[in-house]
Amino acid sequence: xxxxxxxxxxxxxxxTGRVVAPAQGIDESLRIxxxxxxxxxxxxxxxxxxxxxxxxxxxxVHLRTPGREDEETIRSGTEAAAAGGYCAILAxxxxxxxxxxxxxLGALVEEAHATALVPTGFMAAISKxxxxxxxxxxxxxxxxxxxxxxxxxxxxxxxxxxxxxxxYSGVTALRLALHCEEPSLSRGGHVHEGRVSAELGLGPYPSxxxxxxxxxxxxxxxxxxxxxxxxxLSARESVEALDRALADGVPATAxxxxxxxxxxxEAVRSLxxxxxxxxxxxxxxxxxxxxxxxRRGSVSCIATDHAPHARHEKDVPFEEAxxxxxxxxTAFAALxxxxxxxxxxxxxxxIERMSSGPARAFGLDEPRIxxxxxxxxxxxxxxxxxxxxxxxxxxxSANSWLLxxxxxxxxxxxxxxxxxxxxx
Numbered sequence: 001x002x003x004x005x006x007x008x009x010x011x012x013x014x015x016t017g018r019v020v021a022p023a024q025g026i027d028e029s030l031r032i033x034x035x036x037x038x039x040x041x042x043x044x045x046x047x048x049x050x051x052x053x054x055x056x057x058x059x060x061v062h063l064r065t066p067g068r069e070d071e072e073t074i075r076s077g078t079e080a081a082a083a084g085g086y087c088a089i090l091a092x093x094x095x096x097x098x099x100x101x102x103x104x105l106g107a108l109v110e111e112a113h114a115t116a117l118v119p120t121g122f123m124a125a126i127s128k129x130x131x132x133x134x135x136x137x138x139x140x141x142x143x144x145x146x147x148x149x150x151x152x153x154x155x156x157x158x159x160x161x162x163x164x165x166x167x168y169s170g171v172t173a174l175r176l177a178l179h180c181e182e183p184s185l186s187r188g189g190h191v192h193e194g195r196v197s198a199e200l201g202l203g204p205y206p207s208x209x210x211x212x213x214x215x216x217x218x219x220x221x222x223x224x225x226x227x228x229x230x231x232x233l234s235a236r237e238s239v240e241a242l243d244r245a246l247a248d249g250v251p252a253t254a255x256x257x258x259x260x261x262x263x264x265x266e267a268v269r270s271l272x273x274x275x276x277x278x279x280x281x282x283x284x285x286x287x288x289x290x291x292x293x294x295r296r297g298s299v300s301c302i303a304t305d306h307a308p309h310a311r312h313e314k315d316v317p318f319e320e321a322x323x324x325x326x327x328x329x330t331a332f333a334a335l336x337x338x339x340x341x342x343x344x345x346x347x348x349x350x351i352e353r354m355s356s357g358p359a360r361a362f363g364l365d366e367p368r369i370x371x372x373x374x375x376x377x378x379x380x381x382x383x384x385x386x387x388x389x390x391x392x393x394x395x396x397s398a399n400s401w402l403l404x405x406x407x408x409x410x411x412x413x414x415x416x417x418x419x420x421x422x423x424x
Contacts, residue, residue, distance in 0.1 A: 018052065060177075085327040181279070182208070275325070
């Protein structure tokens, strides 16, 4: 798979600290030398107060380009990714126009070559216009550089079309990434169907609206012997379906977001539009199922589903607000604060699920800390405390569910594709 980034020479630097690289079995104090973008020496070093890890990979980012450059651009989105510790991101195609042709995709590739600070891949749509009626020209899109195929933002409702998409994906050797939603069940829904939705009188969005499509798509993947990736899982029933499929040998991967790992639908009582997302925040038992799946590895990826929105779009009553929250710049700190420090998830697990796990799911080169490897590193200060504020974002949008929250753990330096792209 091809990622695209602004051209530039690799940097040279030396970093010392506790190196935690779970996929390589490394947890020791080391000194890492980088010369012209390549790791040239790894030697014993002082532990210090910093943690060095393989940089992160986000397989689910909305860059809003083309069409809504007021909310995000490739430049601003990759600056946000760099500040969040990412060395690679994959962008969604639900833009205006939709990324459903070689012409639109080619223009994005050119823009990334000119402005992307972090290597960026672009997913193309499964269906033309993301209307779920006719397949895109997958072979042409793959030849132009598509990273994968998805109709994220919209489900592929037709089982027949999904089956054909799985068949054609075999020609391209690229994975389908699926937004699993049955619209006849979710229609009119704003929050998880449960006690909170009933007490607030908000439209319910049941767990089954997700899980029945998860089950359908896994069944189709099994019958076609084709891999697929399940996006932003939120429901216990979805995790159970995934576990059954994996036990049967279905080649599936799945992701979960920081907000679904940290929050429940109790957060909706605030009526803050910045806690409105699709799929919605769910019940405590759903959150526990997601955390357990992350620990076990059946859910192998953490993805932000970074979804910028302009202030005026979110500054409306809850029911009228669009779904979506930002997340690139806060993901690690939020999960370190709410999962690692309380002992719910090990630091090593968090790092692996933010780095190697997503890379493997999409066939990307895994960030590795070894001599001869292109440097993709993140330096973390686990003791640093900071408060999330609107003026602290590199993203053009500030619709974060963490505004005003104090977090512990911060990205200090990011090296992506051999270049220092962020230093605090």
